[in-house]
Amino acid sequence: MTLSVVSVTVDLVLLTIRQAALQVLLIRRGIPPYPDRWALPGGFVLPDEDLGEAAARELREETGLDPQHGHFEQLATYGTPGRDPRGRVVTVAYLALLPDLPAPVPGSDAAGAQWRPAADITPGELAFDHDRILADGLERARAKLEYTPLATAFCPPEFTVADLRAVYETVWRTRLDPRNFHRKVTGAEGFIEPTGGTVIRDRGRPAQLFRRGPATLLHPPLLRQRV
């Protein structure tokens, strides 16, 4: 039996909505390989550390937040030989959906960090195979919005129906009818619950405030327009 000796990293697809755009956190690599190239934040898994713990540690380093602050899940694992010039490196990617955050502080090996609109990232721009990982993360997020209440993870603790609709429109890159959306989300059991408060957002009628409800799945789902 021959063991394959591998290094294992975690990489994070951290998504938030800022300035009406779906944004991903990128770091500017300060050291080789891929010096001065943008990449997803991440790092090596420590010897006594579970994968999720490693990812959570990196999330804390990059954003100051704990995973409970938004939604956090394992995305997929990538292990094509040669994906990392340093040697045999397998990465376990995690996806986080986060409410709007302040400007990030770069981790120790990074020359910079930045929230970038996902739509602005050109093919081949990212280091390693991070283009692929990012694409997978974006599609996962889009699919999750159909079947789960996880769009709320992009919102602050209290939000209006219009806030939530803006999340859907931004992530799905489409327009949704406010009347239909209102009926759907207020009618879907366990999706959102009224807080009792109201808020005036721009001009117009005051809107009710809601918080995330207890449901883990949407039944029936809120399906994307057919493609």
Next chain:
Amino acid sequence: MTLSVVSVTVDLVLLTIRQAALQVLLIRRGIPPYPDRWALPGGFVLPDEDLGEAAARELREETGLDPQHGHFEQLATYGTPGRDPRGRVVTVAYLALLPDLPAPVPGSDAAGAQWRPAADITPGELAFDHDRILADGLERARAKLEYTPLATAFCPPEFTVADLRAVYETVWRTRLDPRNFHRKVTGAEGFIEPTGGTVIRDRGRPAQLFRRGPATLLHPPLLRQRV
């Protein structure tokens, strides 16, 4: 920078339907750790091998089949420290949905191999953390049947609507109305296509034969009964 040196394995949740039961392929471990314990088939990833390739190689060794013969996808990665007494081992689990197969041939390190009804496996029975991996695989398969045409992966190349319904009933452990099911699957664009042939299965009217259609998603989905 400290690298964490890890061994990476793949583990396979191979599911098929035999004798009206959802069955999983298990191997009897012939060597430590966990000697004489049942486990999911798998093995170490070779140095120049992608993860999916490693999993496909193992699938070939265990079943003689290529992944295209059924459905095959990455399930999740498990890396809790101590999950393997041999040291730091991270496993990338893959899920395969396969049509009924002959009895398996054990791989080189196994003392036996067997298709076991998933429902017969008692908690804690499997080696490593394979109970957890199996449970995740089963749930993944159940969810996939709602949103995709992948139930057809359990069927031979040509099948009747009743064959397909039996797949759903077996995987979901429920009964489905044949009239409603027929209407749904024949009406869902790209799910199944008639071959033009018919077959007499038991007694009763001859049934039309179908093959898998080109769709990758079911729209609208065929949702499980609400839990």
Next chain:
DNA sequence: ACGCTTAGCGTCATGTTGACGATAATAGCG
């Protein structure tokens, strides 16, 4: 020939969704 079973098609009542009307409540302007 009859009874039973399975296959395929359809109806009915209910629920869901896309399109869109109407009223409520604000901001801004003249």
Next chain:
DNA sequence: CGCTATTATCGTCAACATGACGCTAAGCGT
């Protein structure tokens, strides 16, 4: 203050989807 524009909430209508179930077609066994 009245008017316009805008946003929030509620609802209606037509089309579609689904659970329950009737009916006919086509076999097998007695």
